[in-house]
Amino acid sequence: MKLIIYSQNIVGMDGVGNSVLYFNKIFSKNYPTRVVAHYSNIEGVINFEDYEEEHEDNNILLYHYSISDVRILSLLKLKFKKRIVYYHGITPPKYFLKNSELYNNCLKGLKDIYLLNEFDLFISNSTASKKQFFLNTGKTFSEINKFIIMPPIDFKKDLTPSINDENTKTNAFYCGTLANHKNVKNLIDIFSTDISEFKLNIFTAFSELDAIHVFGEDSFREFKNKDIKFFHKLSNKEMIKKMLTMNLFVSFSLHEGFCIPVYDSIQYLIPSMTYKLSCYEDYFPSNYKYIDLDDDLINLKEKYFYNLSNIKQTKEFINIKGFEKISKAISCIEELIDT
Structure with missing residues (x-):
């Protein structure tokens, strides 16, 4: 069994990419993991087509979903022991020029949410993203019980910034x-x-x-x-x-x-x-x-x-709020992996 952490794109200087690497850091301590993407500029990330060749049905999927995904149908055709989705939220298309690439990608990303209805565990970064998910999934809160909130990053930072002189901007x-x-x-x-x-x-x-x-x-x-x-x-x-x-x-x-x-x-x-x-x-x-x-x-x-x-x-x-949510989410994910 391997934990497959997938996102369509995993790149540096990007929130979703950094989140994927954070999840891999957490779970690779106790489980064999593979980080997979349709496109990535980060060393060690496996191309989706190469992953298809090594796929095993007893793997567990952790799918980071944040926009329309050209691989979503191919990914969902694969059989997994369990499937988890981490929903990052999608920018409403209204903020982009109609029929532009970003407008169409966000619109399709929202329309495709219903394809994730039958996952085993649902996670999101905020209640706002969770509500957006439900608005587009066709199900009610009561129909999907296992939906939890977890920040997508580690909060632990030890350094403090330098402070400007009071007379400077x-x-x-x-x-x-x-x-x-x-x-x-x-x-x-x-x-x-x-x-x-x-x-x-x-x-x-x-x-x-x-x-x-x-x-x-x-x-x-x-x-x-x-x-x-x-x-x-x-x-x-x-x-x-x-x-x-x-x-x-x-x-x-x-x-x-x-x-x-x-x-x-x-x-x-x-x-x-x-x-x-x-x-x-x-x-x-x-x-x-x-x-x-x-x-x-x-x-x-x-x-x-x-x-x-x-x-x-x-x-x-x-930190108190974040660590509570992180602990709960990790426990839920590990329980799902171990069953």
């Missing part, structure tokens, strides 16, 4: 894609004004050419002239090194299934500011200060200092 950073729903242009517009006391840095897996395509050449040049720093395609090691020089994580994203960077930042005692998305309700304390649509720079600064003053308590609260 606060180093703020955003980490993620430049897709429409991430609302990055609006973020840059607000944080690049002359009166801003924040110095904005953008960490993204998008290349510079991708960024120019998203914003337009003139706007991208203007951003750089305003000292907005772009860091493209950093390795995880490089990104952590840069992150530890930051004082604030900020995101104007309109939709997230989980948002790994916000949790990574808090683990390093870097406060965050985001809109109040429903995916945070499973983990964040009720007194945490979120961004409101009508906030100006004065409001943002006040919320930053409030969250900074409470960062240790916030980290402790999140």
